[in-house]
Amino acid sequence: MAAVSRRPTIAIGATLFATMALLAVFAPLLGTTDPTAINPTARLQWPSAEHWFGTDMAGRDIYSRVIYGARVSLIVGVSVALLASVFGLFIGILAGFIRGLDGVLMRIMDGLMSIPSILLAIALVALTQGSLASVITAITIAEVPRVTRVIRSVVLSLREQPYVDAAISAGTTTPMIILRHILPNTLAPLTVQATYLCASAMIIEAVLSFVGAGMPPSTPSWGNIMAEGRAIWQVRLNIVLFPALFLSLTVLAVNLLGDGLRDALDPRAQRNA
Amino acid sequence: MASIILRRLLATVPVMGVVALFVFSLLHLSPGDPATILAGDQASPADVERLRDALGLDRALPIQFLEWIWRVVQLDLGTSIFTGLPVTDLIVQRLEPTFSLMGLTLLFSVLTAVPLGVLAAWRANTFSDRAIMAGAVLGFSVPVFVVGYILAWVFSIKLGWLPAQGYRPIENGFWPWLRNLILPSMALGFIYIALIARVTRASMLEVLGQDYIRTAKAKGVSRRGVLFVHALKNAAVPVVTIIGIGVALLISGAVVTETVFAIPGLGTLVVDAILRRDYPVIQGVILFFSFVYVLINLIVDLIYTVFDPRIRY
Numbered sequence: 155m156a157a158v159s160r161r162p163t164i165a166i167g168a169t170l171f172a173t174m175a176l177l178a179v180f181a182p183l184l185g186t187t188d189p190t191a192i193n194p195t196a197r198l199q200w201p202s203a204e205h206w207f208g209t210d211m212a213g214r215d216i217y218s219r220v221i222y223g224a225r226v227s228l229i230v231g232v233s234v235a236l237l238a239s240v241f242g243l244f245i246g247i248l249a250g251f252i253r254g255l256d257g258v259l260m261r262i263m264d265g266l267m268s269i270p271s272i273l274l275a276i277a278l279v280a281l282t283q284g285s286l287a288s289v290i291t292a293i294t295i296a297e298v299p300r301v302t303r304v305i306r307s308v309v310l311s312l313r314e315q316p317y318v319d320a321a322i323s324a325g326t327t328t329p330m331i332i333l334r335h336i337l338p339n340t341l342a343p344l345t346v347q348a349t350y351l352c353a354s355a356m357i358i359e360a361v362l363s364f365v366g367a368g369m370p371p372s373t374p375s376w377g378n379i380m381a382e383g384r385a386i387w388q389v390r391l392n393i394v395l396f397p398a399l400f401l402s403l404t405v406l407a408v409n410l411l412g413d414g415l416r417d418a419l420d421p422r423a424q425r426n427a
Numbered sequence: 428m429a430s431i432i433l434r435r436l437l438a439t440v441p442v443m444g445v446v447a448l449f450v451f452s453l454l455h456l457s458p459g460d461p462a463t464i465l466a467g468d469q470a471s472p473a474d475v476e477r478l479r480d481a482l483g484l485d486r487a488l489p490i491q492f493l494e495w496i497w498r499v500v501q502l503d504l505g506t507s508i509f510t511g512l513p514v515t516d517l518i519v520q521r522l523e524p525t526f527s528l529m530g531l532t533l534l535f536s537v538l539t540a541v542p543l544g545v546l547a548a549w550r551a552n553t554f555s556d557r558a559i560m561a562g563a564v565l566g567f568s569v570p571v572f573v574v575g576y577i578l579a580w581v582f583s584i585k586l587g588w589l590p591a592q593g594y595r596p597i598e599n600g601f602w603p604w605l606r607n608l609i610l611p612s613m614a615l616g617f618i619y620i621a622l623i624a625r626v627t628r629a630s631m632l633e634v635l636g637q638d639y640i641r642t643a644k645a646k647g648v649s650r651r652g653v654l655f656v657h658a659l660k661n662a663a664v665p666v667v668t669i670i671g672i673g674v675a676l677l678i679s680g681a682v683v684t685e686t687v688f689a690i691p692g693l694g695t696l697v698v699d700a701i702l703r704r705d706y707p708v709i710q711g712v713i714l715f716f717s718f719v720y721v722l723i724n725l726i727v728d729l730i731y732t733v734f735d736p737r738i739r740y
Binding site for chain 1: 450
């Protein structure tokens with residue numbers, strides 16, 4: 155843990171991410187108005203004292219929409235990271251331990267991985283009406299194969315360790331070996347992977363909404379705000395710029411966190427750093 | 428060599444099988460009756476029945492799957508609900524813009540990223556290394572549409588140097604074609620450059636610590652010779668791998684880039700199809716893109732043997 159706190163990337167990433175999380179939680183208290191309130195007399199305004207980031211085509215306050223948009227992004231990012239980690243861990247351990255399943259599971263994962271993740275997610279959301287749950291489900295399905303692959307390779311290398319051999323010859327049952335020797339050793343790579351999942355999920359969510367296949371259009375999400383600014387970006391760049399800036403900063407925060415954790419948790423990477 | 432190619436080719440069959448199964452399931456997982464969806468909003472009940480009969484949609488699912496695969500293998504991807512045109516024709520019409528965009532991005536990304544990665548490894552832990560790696564983190568964090576809009580705003584709206592929207596076919600001249608693709612390629616290449624530069628650096632660092640590099644230096648090989656001949660050739664396998672895997676990023680990114688820059692390619696085709704729930708087009712484009720991805724990675728696998736003759740399948 156000492157190695158974690160010494161790294162500036164982790165400190166910067168964690169601070170930025172915490173700030174975004176606070177914005178999301180306290181959105182109603184941050185001088186925002188109703189993010190869905192339409193005001194036809196105040197359409198397409200530039201940033202001003204009254205509307206810090208300007209207004210969109212329906213006269214909605216972009217500052218309020220961007221702050222509330224942090225909620226959607228963070229919920230999607232964190233949920234996908236958790237769900238995909240859990241499923242990936244489960245399938246990865248199954249594949250790593252049960253030889254008969256390995257081939258089948260990994261072929262399925264290879265197949266899913268050869269469908270570009272944004273297209274896979276778009277196709278899955280297109281099946282249903284866009285909603286928070288369907289967006290999270292779709293992105294999770296698109297991300298699980300990557301986690302599975304990482305976990306499976308970790309499990310396969312752990313199985314060759316002398317202490318696992320020792321446990322097997324001592325008559326330890328397979329579930330006990332998984333619990334005692336395998337699971338704890340997957341935590342470090344899984345944590346690092348989860349941060350990248352979170353970053354990638356936030357980007358995919360924004361892309362889904364941006365192309366019109368994500369959250370319902372009235373929901374204030376960064377992708378939706380950008381989608382509204384898409385037609386008029388040449389004259390009103392502020393509509394796409396502010397949500398874009400917040401999205402980039404949040405993804406940057408998560409990536410810094412992930413890079414820092416990777417270097418701190420992987421002694422091999424430290425040597426090269 | 429022929430047997431290597433054949434074996435690798437066979438290995439792609441199960442992967443494409445899974446892709447095909449997924450794409451096939453899309454229509455059947457969607458709420459509603461497939462025949463009604465495929466016939467479109469204007470269809471009469473008789474039309475729906477005729478279509479159900481023609482496509483065999485009343486048969487058992489495994490049979491339908493095999494029949495569908497058989498049609499796909501013959502390049503029959505069905506008919507677009509919205510336009511009524513064969514999906515294969517729609518895809519062929521959109522190939523040039525998308526391949527131009529992806530090809531140009533690939534070319535300029537590799538030409539930028541590999542030297543950057545080599546420089547960062549050679550200058551490890553100096554200012555230039557840190558600057559390049561910080562740039563790479565940014566590249567991973569700033570999504571393609573953000574880069575796209577900023578580039579278009581600066582170089583098109585403000586400076587007026589390059590067009591912000593649209594596509595010119597190459598048959599109307601090389602320069603108009605290139606001009607329209609410069610900004611989209613830069614936007615799309617941002618993350619790809621970051622990825623390749625990072626892997627190049629890591630792979631080069633590994634190699635630069637080897638004895639044969641010290642030997643090469645000791646016998647007086649020039650710095651450029653050591654870096655680009657002795658080191659880079661041995662560091663090439665991970666780099667080539669990531670160039671292949673990164674094509675998935677290019678494909679996903681192309682969907683967004685084409686939307687931002689209004690390029691009439693496969694990306695805009697699939698986005699429009701999703702908004703119209705035009706399932707045959709969605710299925711066709713996903714199948715096609717996945718096929719391209721698998722094919723490129725097959726080629727990458729075969730390139731390995733050029734860089735590292737020890738690799739044999």
